[in-house]
Amino acid sequence: xDDLLDRVQRDRHRNSKFLRKLQASTSSARxxxxxxxxxxxxxxxxxxxxxxxxxxxxKPLSSIKxxxxxxxxxxxxxxxxxxxxxxxxAFLYRRSARYxxxxxxxxxxxxxxxxxxxxxxxxxxxxxxPEIFFxxxxxxxxxxxxxxxxxxxxxxxxAFFLFFWLAAMNQMTGFVVxxxxxxxxxxxxxxxxxxxxxxxxxxxxxxxxxxCLGYCFCWPCFIAQEANHVTQATRSGWTKELAExxxxxxxxxxxxxxxxx
Numbered sequence: 001x002d003d004l005l006d007r008v009q010r011d012r013h014r015n016s017k018f019l020r021k022l023q024a025s026t027s028s029a030r031x032x033x034x035x036x037x038x039x040x041x042x043x044x045x046x047x048x049x050x051x052x053x054x055x056x057x058x059k060p061l062s063s064i065k066x067x068x069x070x071x072x073x074x075x076x077x078x079x080x081x082x083x084x085x086x087x088x089x090a091f092l093y094r095r096s097a098r099y100x101x102x103x104x105x106x107x108x109x110x111x112x113x114x115x116x117x118x119x120x121x122x123x124x125x126x127x128x129x130p131e132i133f134f135x136x137x138x139x140x141x142x143x144x145x146x147x148x149x150x151x152x153x154x155x156x157x158x159a160f161f162l163f164f165w166l167a168a169m170n171q172m173t174g175f176v177v178x179x180x181x182x183x184x185x186x187x188x189x190x191x192x193x194x195x196x197x198x199x200x201x202x203x204x205x206x207x208x209x210x211x212c213l214g215y216c217f218c219w220p221c222f223i224a225q226e227a228n229h230v231t232q233a234t235r236s237g238w239t240k241e242l243a244e245x246x247x248x249x250x251x252x253x254x255x256x257x258x259x260x261x
Contacts, residue, residue: 079168079172082168083164083168086139086141086164089139089142090139090141090142090145090157090160093135093139093142094156099146115236116197116229116232116233116238117197118199118200119199119225119229120228120229121225121228121229122225123214123218123225124218124221126220126221126224126225128228129224129227129228132224132228132231133220133221133224136220136221136223136224136227137224140167140219140220140223141159141160141163141164141167142160143224144159144163144186144223144226144227145157145158145159145160145163147223147226147227147230148189150231150234151189151192151196153189153192154189162185163182166181166182166185167182170182183215183216186211186215186219186222186223187208187211187212187215190211190215190222190226191207191208191211193230194207197229
C-alpha cells in the first residue's frame with residue numbers, strides 16, 4: 001500500500017514538472033510570435049509620413065468635396081431661402097419712409113465742404129448710431145446698397161445684388177476667393193467716398209492698407225461708419241447732384257450744362 005502511494009506521488013510530481021515546462025514553452029512561443037508580428041507590422045518611415053499627410057490633408061479635402069456633392073440640394077435650397085428672405089427685407093427697407101428721409105433735404109442750403117472732409121465718427125464708435133450699425137451687421141448688402149445709392153455711385157438694387165452674390169459665393173467656397181473680390185470692391189468705393197468728400201488718405205498706400213484691414217477684420221463697423229457719414233451729409237443739405245455719376249450701373253443721367261447753370 002505504501003509503495004502504491006509513493007508511486008502515485010512520484011507520478012504527480014513528474015506531471016506537475018511537465019506542466020510547468022509546457023507552460024514555459026508556450027509563453028516563449030507567444031513572445032516570439034508577438035515579436036515577429038511587431039517586426040512585421042512596423043512600417044518604413046516614408047510610408048508612415050505618406051499616411052500622415054493623407055490623413056491630415058487629402059482625406060479632409062475629399063470629405064469636404066463629398067459633403068458638397070452629397071448636400072448640393074440642401075445648399076441650393078438654403079441659398080434660395082436666404083435670397084428670398086433678403087429680397088423681402090430689402091424691398092421693405094427700400095419702401096420705408098426712413099429711406100426717403102435719408103435721400104436728403106430738398107432745400108438747397110449751402111454746405112461747408114470742410115465739415116464733411118473727415119469721418120463724422122470713428123469706426124469703433126458704432127454705439128453712436130445703433131440703428132445703422134444694426135443694419136450694417138445683420139444685412140450689410142442692404143445698408144451698403146443704401147449708401148451707394150445716396151452717393152449715387154451705384155443704384156440700390158444693383159449694389160444689393162452685387163454684395164449679396166459675392167457674400168453668398170464667398171461662404172459657399174470657403175471664405176477665400178470671392179471674399180478677396182468683395183474686399184477689393186468695398187475698398188474701391190470707400191476710396192471714392194474719400195475722394196468725393198475731400199478726405200485724407202485718398203489714393204495713398206496707408207489709406208488702402210487701412211481700409212483693407214478694416215474690411216477684413218471689422219467690416220460691419222466700416223460699413224456703418226460710411227453709412228453714418230453719408231446719412232448725416234444728406235440730411236444736412238448735401239445733395240445727390242454733388243456725387244459723381246460715372247458708373248456703369250447708375251441709371252441717372254448727367255445733368256446738362258444748362259441745368260447746372
